Amino acid sequence: MNATVPPPWAMLAEVTHGCPLRCPYCSNPAELVRRSAELDTADWSRVMKQAAALGVVHAHISGGEPLVRRDLAEIVAAAEGIYCQLVTSGVGLTAARLAELAAAGIDSVQLSVQAHTAAASDRIAGRASFAAKERAAAVVKDAGLPLGLNVVLHRHNLDTVHEIIELGIAWGAARIELANTQFYGWGLVNRRALMPSRAQLARAARVVESWRHRTDVELIWVVPDYFDGVAKPCMGGWGAISLTVAPDGRVLPCPAAYGLPLDLPSVRDHQLEWIWSESPAFSAYRGTDWMPEPCRGCPRKTEDFGGCRCQAFALTGDAGRTDPACVLSPDHGLITELTRKNDAEFVYRSMSHRPAAT
Ligand code: SF4
Ligand code: FES
Numbered sequence: 001m002n003a004t005v006p007p008p009w010a011m012l013a014e015v016t017h018g019c020p021l022r023c024p025y026c027s028n029p030a031e032l033v034r035r036s037a038e039l040d041t042a043d044w045s046r047v048m049k050q051a052a053a054l055g056v057v058h059a060h061i062s063g064g065e066p067l068v069r070r071d072l073a074e075i076v077a078a079a080e081g082i083y084c085q086l087v088t089s090g091v092g093l094t095a096a097r098l099a100e101l102a103a104a105g106i107d108s109v110q111l112s113v114q115a116h117t118a119a120a121s122d123r124i125a126g127r128a129s130f131a132a133k134e135r136a137a138a139v140v141k142d143a144g145l146p147l148g149l150n151v152v153l154h155r156h157n158l159d160t161v162h163e164i165i166e167l168g169i170a171w172g173a174a175r176i177e178l179a180n181t182q183f184y185g186w187g188l189v190n191r192r193a194l195m196p197s198r199a200q201l202a203r204a205a206r207v208v209e210s211w212r213h214r215t216d217v218e219l220i221w222v223v224p225d226y227f228d229g230v231a232k233p234c235m236g237g238w239g240a241i242s243l244t245v246a247p248d249g250r251v252l253p254c255p256a257a258y259g260l261p262l263d264l265p266s267v268r269d270h271q272l273e274w275i276w277s278e279s280p281a282f283s284a285y286r287g288t289d290w291m292p293e294p295c296r297g298c299p300r301k302t303e304d305f306g307g308c309r310c311q312a313f314a315l316t317g318d319a320g321r322t323d324p325a326c327v328l329s330p331d332h333g334l335i336t337e338l339t340r341k342n343d344a345e346f347v348y349r350s351m352s353h354r355p356a357a358t
Contacts, residue, residue, distance in 0.1 A: 005277040005286075007055030010242040011082075012062055012255055015044060015075060017247050019065040020091045022126030022348035023114065025152045025194055026186040028064065029258035032351050033247040041071040043267065045078035047245055050272040052081045061106070062087035064247070067097065073104040083107050087150075090136030091129050098143050108146040110177075111137055115156075116163040124156060126348040137171040148175040153204065154194035155342060161204040165211050165219065176217055178208060180224035184256035184310055192344035201227055226335050229327035231307025238285035238309060243276060251275045253282050256310040260319050285309050290320060294328045 017032040039047070051059065059082045066072055067088055076084055086101060087110045098106075111133060114121040118130035140147045149168040151157070157164065161178065168176040180201070183191045201224055208221050225232045235242060235254045244252040250264040251272070257264070262281040265274075276282055284290065288301050295306040307323020315324045315334045324331035 005239075008241060008243050008276055009056070010058045010060070011051050011056045012060045012242065012244040013044070013047070013075075014062055014064065014244060014247050014255070015039075015066050015069050015072065017064040017351075018068040019063055019089065019349070020068075020127060021065070021089050021129055022350060023112075023124060023152070024126070024186055024190040024346040024348055025154060025181045026349045027182065027255055028185050028349070029256075030186060030189050031258070032064075032349075034351065038069075038247045039249050039267070041074050043249060044071075044075040047249075047267050047272065048075065048078035048082070049080075050267075052079065054273050054276060056082055058083045058085070060085050060087050060110075065089050065091065067092040073100045076101060076104040076106055079105060085110055085148075088112070088136070089125075089129060090133040092132075093136040093139055095139050095142065098139050098145070102143055102145060106145070108148065109136075109140045110148040110150050111140070111173075112150045112152075113164070113167070114151070116160055116167040120157065120160075124346075126346075134171065137173075141172045146175075147171070147173050148177065149173040150177045150179060152179050152181055153196070154181045155196040155200060156194070158196050158200045158204045161207045162211075165208070165215070165217075169215060169217055173217060175220065177220040177222065178204075179220075179222040182222075182256075183226070183314070185258075186347075186349045188314055189347050190344070191338065192341050193346050195226075195339060195342035196224070197342070198227055198339070225308075225311075225323075225325040226339050228325070229332070231304045231323040231326040231329075233304040234308035234310075234323075237305040239276070239282040240286070240305075243272075243282075251279075251281075253285075254310060257281075260310065260313050285319070292321060294330075295322050298328065 017028050018035050059079055061084055084106050085108045086106045090111050113133055114124035121130040122128045151164050181187050181194045239253050244255045249266040249268045264281055265279045291306050295301050307326055309319045312321045312323050313319035316331050322329040324335045
């Protein structure tokens with residue numbers, strides 16, 4: 001291994017893009033990987049072993065909905081020595097299935113919820129699923145596994161953050177991630193439908209702060225970078241701490257990099273170690289040498305790494321520019337303009353539909 005590149009800490013294993021839900025904010029690419037193109041059990045087992053050898057300590061077993069893979073327990077069992085978190089919609093998570101997965105090595109569960117009522121949650125998910133989520137939360141608690149809740153926030157649920165936190169506490173979550181929508185994949189397709197107002201965000205942020213004094217539950221507020229004027233330290237830096245393996249074996253420096261003009265390496269052709277430390281895709285924006293001005297001369301460049309490459313590409317067509325979310329970016333006006341556009345209906349995620357961004 002290239003000794004100058006520290007090993008990754010985390011891996012997102014997107015074992016499938018298949019999913020019973022149709023959330024319009026999904027971070028999966030608009031062009032989803034079909035089930036027939038997925039890595040098989042032996043491929044995924046090899047990936048897990050290579051990840052452990054490379055130094056990965058935390059794997060998010062995700063999708064789509066990972067439970068649609070009948071061989072999921074075999075894949076998890078191959079990740080020996082890695083802390084494994086199941087990231088699930090909860091649909092299909094029975095006590096028997098969780099027992100099988102826990103025996104294979106699942107250490108914790110992150111459950112997605114779309115809103116605090118069945119009607120609102122099911123409308124956003126594009127299918128009746130709230131009741132299954134409630135049952136799944138109980139199954140996780142009964143199994144004695146740590147439960148986290150993930151709620152993607154946007155203009156259709158931001159005004160109910162208080163009720164969402166109450167729901168998470170009632171369901172026994174130890175951690176509630178309140179993730180303001182990041183506009184990638186289907187989230188980018190639905191940007192106009194999901195865009196909140198500045199007033200909504202300010203109110204919700206105050207509600208979250210007020211809860212911090214009232215509960216021991218860990219509350220994570222993922223910042224809405226379109227509104228802050230500050231670029232986020234996306235992925236903790238390109239090729240710095242984590243990698244994503246797509247259902248078909250492509251390996252990405254971040255889960256939204258499907259659309260970037262990169263030659264994405266595949267575990268079908270290369271070892272994970274070479275991909276991480278040597279491949280052109282992972283080297284492209286690693287460190288600070290690639291940066292243009294104003295990042296190049298900016299004191300924050302080792303804190304935010306110039307922001308997000310996917311956002312720079314989505315908004316300017318050039319992944320090597322300063323993230324337009326930064327107020328110092330010459331392209332910052334693009335973001336301010338977009339925050340005023342919030343007038344579209346949901347385009348629900350689907351395998352067959354390839355819509356353009358709004
Ligand atoms: Fe970060 Fe670049 Fe903006 Fe400086 S100019 S704050 S490094 S994005
Ligand atoms: Fe890809 Fe930020 S989401 S670098």
